[in-house]
Ligand code: ATP
């Protein structure tokens with residue numbers, strides 16, 4: 001028998017055809033996540049996925065699979081002959097090894113009968129295997145409340161026996177909800193927003209705005225690093241990298257100075273809207289949060305939201321800053337996010353900013369500019385960066401020969 005892990009998934013409320021779509025996507029994502037490990041077999045059985053691997057590969061398999069969205073938990077398991085007499089003997093051998101490794105003194109056996117045709121009931125199996133271990137091991141006692149080893153037996157076409165449960169991230173398989181465009185800045189919030197939406201099954205593409213040479217190469221490196229970290233969950237990520245310096249200059253010359261920030265945001269949304277439609281993204285994702293900074297008010301979101309007819313997902317609106325930081329630390333983007341490089345030009349930032357912009361007034365200011373022309377120029381100069389598994393694999397300007 002090969003070594004294996006059992007992978008559990010399940011989103012309450014999934015029904016019928018949806019379950020099959022979910023399962024297929026999950027299996028294909030698990031396949032991708034372990035594709036760097038040789039000689040893997042993935043078995044897709046109703047309600048469970050099993051991943052078989054060669055000796056010595058367990059650690060790598062667990063590390064890879066436990067990051068896959070949709071996975072609730074996983075367990076390294078031993079496949080056994082399900083004949084009760086054989087099962088008793090094999091369970092004793094397994095628990096003896098586990099007790100030696102861990103110094104455990106107590107145990108409990110629990111059983112799940114996934115195959116309802118198995119000729120023994122759950123209590124009968126628990127009793128038979130538990131009794132056999134107790135009589136033949138010598139050192140182990142039964143503790144039904146807080147056992148050192150909880151030996152779980154799952155009865156299927158074979159018996160699968162395990163003692164450890166490792167948590168996965170939960171959520172929905174990546175890509176099962178279509179594709180969205182993440183407005184990725186260099187800050188703490190947007191990578192977290194991207195992660196949370198990816199966890200709900202939204203495939204991501206990213207767009208980043210900068211004001212080079214007013215902003216530095218290092219600010220861009222920071223964004224690439226953040227995107228790379230996201231690829232540990234998403235596999236790969238494309239960044240559309242767009243210079244908005246000329247747009248900021250035009251705003252600075254033609255519009256009220258206190259509207260600089262909100263007008264820049266409007267352009268970001270308009271450009272994101274265009275790129276999203278070109279690349280089949282059905283929604284936008286931002287790291288906006290309610291009340292965190294002056295520009296993040298309901299009025300501000302009304303204005304920026306009206307620049308696109310796509311749905312704008314703002315998963316952080318209900319998060320406290322410390323909750324966002326907690327996720328950022330867990331997904332290992334925090335340390336990069338706090339590096340002190342500005343993503344967009346701060347040269348034009350006024351002392352006073354409008355916190356409750358009015359849409360008519362903002363539209364009137366936009367009317368002072370050649371909005372479409374400025375956007376065309378910015379997009380023409382776009383750079384595309386493709387990241388796979390944490391590495392930049394390609395960087396090019398699609399519109400420049
Ligand atoms: P973050 O930590 O994500 O930068 P923030 O708290 O700094 O967010 P803002 O600067 O107001 O908030 O930005 C709000 C959102 O607008 C960001 O979360 C991001 O989605 C988008 N955004 C802002 N600046 C940029 C940028 N330079 N490129 C792409 N998206 C941006």
Ligand code: MG
Nearest residue numbers: 185186187188
């Ligand atoms: Mg920011």
